[in-house]
Amino acid sequence: MTDQTQESSNFILDAVREDLESGRFNYVRTRFPPEPNGYLHIGHAKAICIDFETAQAFGGTTNLRFDDTNPVKEDVEYVEAIKEDIRWLGFDWGDREFYASDYFEQLYEFAVQLIKKGKAYVCHLSPDEIREYRGTLTEPGRESPYRNRTVEENLELFERMRKGEFPEGACVLRAKIDMASGNINMRDPVMYRIIHAPHHRTGNKWCIYPMYDFAHGQCDSIEGITHSLCDLAYEDHRPLYEWFIRELGIFPSRQIEFARLNLTYTILSKRFLKQLVEEGHVRGWDDPRMPTLRGMRRRGYTPEAIRKFISMVGVSKKESVVDVALLESAVRDDLNLRAPRVMGVIDPVKLIITNYPVGQVEELEAINNPEDPAAGSRKVPFSRELYIERDDFREEPPPKYYRLAPGREVRLRWGYIIKCVNYVKDPQTGLVSEIHCTYDPETRGGYAPDGRKVQGTIHWVSAPHALDAEVRWYDRLFTVPNPNQPEEGKTFLDYLNPESMKIIKGCKVEKSLGNAKPGDRFQFERKGFFCVDPDTTDSLLVFNLTVTLRDTWAKIEQKLK
């Protein structure tokens, strides 16, 4: 019992604990800092969980801070979407919602402070020249000719930058650090650049904007963030993060980096996801095949399942690719406990019970969720004509197949035991078009009073009562585990799975689904978990396949081949 709840620790939690014990900090505050330039995906969910849960573990709080320092890439549309997704995931930042742009004035003052200390200067080198002066990975850079201007001159120039006296690209403010540093980030990094573009929050108030490096750490510090948890990509930036804080003499937030999430059979790069949407490879940011939180939500994944998955993945500094099967397992595990069961026939074939009275209808009782007695039961209509799954009947059953076949018995879930006496084929297509069975009236509810064993149980719907439905059957978006590493001459697009979505029309589902609402989740017995899509109309139910059930028979059948 207790081993089950064993507290899962990780290197970040360890570090925070040490900081508290050593007195480096006496409280914990983290932040989740998205740039409002796109939609959140499962990779962000990892960061969100780590940020919020690390703070929670020590009774601390987490700020939501939009890193809006580049007006040309950002939009309010995204801030609303991001907030919505974080809330959906189940995290609450209370009133601690901030924007880097809230601190533009303060940041400007910090810059002035550094200029006065002789630690920053205005540089007129062009972008190309800056790159050239920066040196290479193996050669040191050279100092800018503008590096040793007087404080007064720098102060004046920087003020004129702010006033808009220069066009974009004319000059930048740089930190004066070390052009020979092995760490390229320390070779006089740009602190401010000129962008004559309106900002989604500050409008036209500013035309100079701080770079990430000059904004992030200072914002952390201003907000009293103790632990600034971020991507491994920023490891190289930590010396700079600490340099600014030290030179400014402000609150010393601590940056700790962890490995970002990668998942098999998908991509999590914002740029590539955008390409999928814009080139029409998927139907939008909320396409159920997308690894975005909106996509997963529409697909039917629950926030609980996603959080569970993130906790199962763990936290480390090792770059890794997590098997998407782990995610699917978390989703099944969660849905298994909460999704009501219903009967839905994806690929229907007509079944006629020849000895059942024409016109007779019975209401049979079906349990809603065997995992949850509180879910109760419902009545499902039964009649002479049913639909069953085409795959649940074989003219010539393979070994170990224990569904319906000529002369064989099978149980209709919650119904009767039936026996196949005949079947008819469509001469045109060669497909079975009708299956004729007799039922055993003694077996109502599925129980055999004589104790005879009936191995197979199949799902069904009453033909005259069934509702029409469209099912969108999803598979992996890509055909290979790691589309991020294409072969020579290929791109991730070459690995798109052409069968990632199959639209199946003509499905038949039980009557009780008539009042299902978009977002409702069900288990179609023996098939999988499905979620009602917002495309559903009064006349047509549309379901998304969330995830299939484990299919042992499919494995057996595979082996037989």
Added chain:
RNA sequence: UGGGGGCUCGUCCAACGGCAGGACAGCAGACUCUGGAUCUGUUGAUAGGGGUUCGAAUCCUCUGCCCCCAGCCA
């Protein structure tokens, strides 16, 4: 040939000088009115060499491999 990181079952994560463990996946079985769920069992790993130590995945050292950094993006 600069700087910063990383290498433990197929995958992800533990083990913090003391029996290499868990989850997912796989395999085998039990049970079952979902070939679901559940339960049981099981396969399977410390990158390599040297050293310290009673004892090393863990400490030291050498080697190898992988990732990141040369935006006026974040």
